[in-house]
Amino acid sequence: MDYIQSIIFLLLAFAGIGLFVRNILKIKRNILLGKAENRSDNPSKRWKLVLRIAVGQGKMLARPVAGILHLVVYIGFVIINIELIEIFVDGIWGTHRYFGKILPSPLYNLTTGTVDILSFSVLIAVTLFFIRRNIIKVPRLNSKDLLGWPHMDGNLILIIEFLMMLSLLIMNAADFTLQKKGILYSCGFFPVSNCIFNNVFSTFSVESLYIMQKSAWWFHYLGVLFFLNYLYFSKHLHILFAFPNTYFANLQKQGQLNDLDSVTKEVKLLLDPNADPYQASTEESVPEKFGVSDATDLSWIQLLNAYTCTECGRCTSSCPANLTGKKLSPRKIMMDVRDRIEEIGRNIDKNGNFLDDGKQLLGNYITPEEIWACTTCNACVEACPLLINPLSILIDLRRYLVMEKTAAPSELNSMMSNIENNNAPWQFSQNDRANWTKE
Ligand code: SF4
Ligand code: SF4
Numbered sequence: 001m002d003y004i005q006s007i008i009f010l011l012l013a014f015a016g017i018g019l020f021v022r023n024i025l026k027i028k029r030n031i032l033l034g035k036a037e038n039r040s041d042n043p044s045k046r047w048k049l050v051l052r053i054a055v056g057q058g059k060m061l062a063r064p065v066a067g068i069l070h071l072v073v074y075i076g077f078v079i080i081n082i083e084l085i086e087i088f089v090d091g092i093w094g095t096h097r098y099f100g101k102i103l104p105s106p107l108y109n110l111t112t113g114t115v116d117i118l119s120f121s122v123l124i125a126v127t128l129f130f131i132r133r134n135i136i137k138v139p140r141l142n143s144k145d146l147l148g149w150p151h152m153d154g155n156l157i158l159i160i161e162f163l164m165m166l167s168l169l170i171m172n173a174a175d176f177t178l179q180k181k182g183i184l185y186s187c188g189f190f191p192v193s194n195c196i197f198n199n200v201f202s203t204f205s206v207e208s209l210y211i212m213q214k215s216a217w218w219f220h221y222l223g224v225l226f227f228l229n230y231l232y233f234s235k236h237l238h239i240l241f242a243f244p245n246t247y248f249a250n251l252q253k254q255g256q257l258n259d260l261d262s263v264t265k266e267v268k269l270l271l272d273p274n275a276d277p278y279q280a281s282t283e284e285s286v287p288e289k290f291g292v293s294d295a296t297d298l299s300w301i302q303l304l305n306a307y308t309c310t311e312c313g314r315c316t317s318s319c320p321a322n323l324t325g326k327k328l329s330p331r332k333i334m335m336d337v338r339d340r341i342e343e344i345g346r347n348i349d350k351n352g353n354f355l356d357d358g359k360q361l362l363g364n365y366i367t368p369e370e371i372w373a374c375t376t377c378n379a380c381v382e383a384c385p386l387l388i389n390p391l392s393i394l395i396d397l398r399r400y401l402v403m404e405k406t407a408a409p410s411e412l413n414s415m416m417s418n419i420e421n422n423n424a425p426w427q428f429s430q431n432d433r434a435n436w437t438k439e
Pocket of ligand 2: 308309311330334383390
């Protein structure tokens with residue numbers, strides 16, 4: 001019978017991991033629909049950033065309560081996955097706690113004890129996260145950006161994590177009770193699960209304990225496969241994408257805006273008395289579009305940013321435009337970009353290549369009112385724990401409105417005309433600038 005279990009285990013593993021790989025490849029395809037941008041410079045600085053921000057959670061502790069709880073969940077998930085290696089070995093070979101037999105007892109006890117304590121810590125942390133979100137109702141987790149699916153997604157993740165940790169604790173406790181009864185090979189150290197469940201479990205029959213141990217083991221395993229595939233539909237993709245997103249982050253000085261290469265080139269040609277005027281109008285110097293109107297006009301980095309966003313709302317809660325009641329929310333900007341590129345991806349899946357659906361990011365998802373509400377203060381970028389840059393997207397959308405549609409607000413248009421005519425934002429001639437000294 002054991003070999004049937006192993007076959008079922010393997011079939012489920014192939015199906016779960018296969019589906020996960022397929023979905024990740026779809027996301028990769030969607031991200032690469034973005035425009036090329038080279039971020040391969042300065043690899044040592046980039047790796048340091050990954051270590052500090054993604055591995056070391058360097059920006060999370062800016063908000064200590066959420067930061068510490070997140071740290072517990074993060075460390076817990078990394079270390080608890082050691083247990084998963086044993087689950088896979090046992091599942092494939094039909095063994096019981098294989099490493100308990102081959103590893104030195106102190107090492108195995110240290111590992112199982114750490115996993116047991118961390119499972120309980122994660123369980124407490126996700127419970128507190130759930131309370132913050134649903135009972136205390138922290139404003140940034142209950143704003144209108146998150147109405148509907150995003151709010152439900154946040155709760156579902158916490159519930160899945162809670163159930164997975166609970167199943168691990170039940171499995172350990174039932175296993176340990178069977179070990180104490182001499183039914184299973186004795187190994188491992190389970191300080192928390194044994195403490196919580198010992199009184200109840202010691203009254204159970206061997207059959208009941210065996211069923212509980214096996215059920216919890218399968219539940220945890222199926223939970224892992226489910227979670228892996230749920231990631232595709234969830235904001236929780238950041239547990240994978242935080243690393244590449246940090247590696248490819250913008251290394252320029254904070255707040256420095258990039259220039260449009262095509263415009264820079266034009267201006268340089270204009271200012272160079274020795275320039276060949278015909279060089280300015282060669283085909284490659286004229287971009288097909290200035291700025292961004294749809295998700296595929298964004299760079300692949302900006303699309304990777306959108307898939308990495310955890311919807312934590314730290315950006316929105318730091319945004320002066322949002323705080324003063326404007327329609328703009330940088331978190332929503334990132335969510336809109338992801339929704340739109342996903343929509344484009346589904347269109348490609350269905351039709352083989354993209355068929356015009358009459359929609360675009362600008363207008364259908366993000367309105368000019370949101371775009372022009374931004375003060376370009378960079379607070380959202382500063383606040384983001386994952387080095388995501390909503391401002392760069394707003395700037396690119398503005399560039400499209402100004403350069404392709406001449407649709408800037410009238411105040412800006414007159415300011416730009418003044419700069420063009422008077423070399424200053426005011427409507428007075430340069431020659432009159434010093435008039436005040438004569439008054
Ligand atoms: S840069 Fe714009 S979107 Fe970001 S915080 Fe400032 S006003 Fe808000
Ligand atoms: S952009 Fe960053 S700060 Fe804003 S919601 Fe996403 S992860 Fe949080």
